[in-house]
Amino acid sequence: EVQLLESGGGLVKPGGSLRLSCAASGFTFSTYTMNWLRQAPGKGLQWVSSISSGSRSIYHADSVKGRFTISRDNAKNSLYLQMDSLRVEDTAVYYCARAPLYSGYDSDLDYWGQGTLVSVSS
């Protein structure tokens, strides 16, 4: 059974940092592109970042470029999102999601984690 389990969310002040993790199990993690998406309270879904199976291709939304960094450790079956210079508008539930692709970005998102809440407030 495919499982994605996010952790690392919490309350942080504007300008602060957080590192989110996503532990994957039930599939060969090293052969899939992975993504981070977010959903602000009561709002819709927003794509944040993607990383190919071997980390060669990395993409970030303009709204987080230069502040967030996606990475992965295939030996640990884990995906990460380093979030720096956090802003109030980054407040959201952050989801990791699998794309059934070795590389590239043209794909559905077939499995999602349960999400972790990041709150940015003074």
Added chain:
Amino acid sequence: EIVLTQSPDFQSVTPKEKVTITCRASQSIGVSLHWYQQKPDQSPKLLIKYASQSISGVPSRFSGSGSGTDFTLTINSLEAEDAAAYYCHQSSSLPQTFGQGTKVEIK
């Protein structure tokens, strides 16, 4: 950035009724359009991929159609468990984008 516009934003429907949700893209995206269902306090679940391809385990009452800029999600014979928000998603170009969502309520 490709903008996806869903209609309607909200729909109140009686059980067994047919539901149609449309998603219009601001430019052609071929069939790189996917549909998700999100129930309250849950993560999104993939319903339809590449406009019309069914997903294993998803009830057959859910179907999708369309290509280019106009897409439709149809729920035949709505059931109470289908109360949820529905989102379209395009993966044709970066940034990947989502529609604003359609909330389906059961009367």
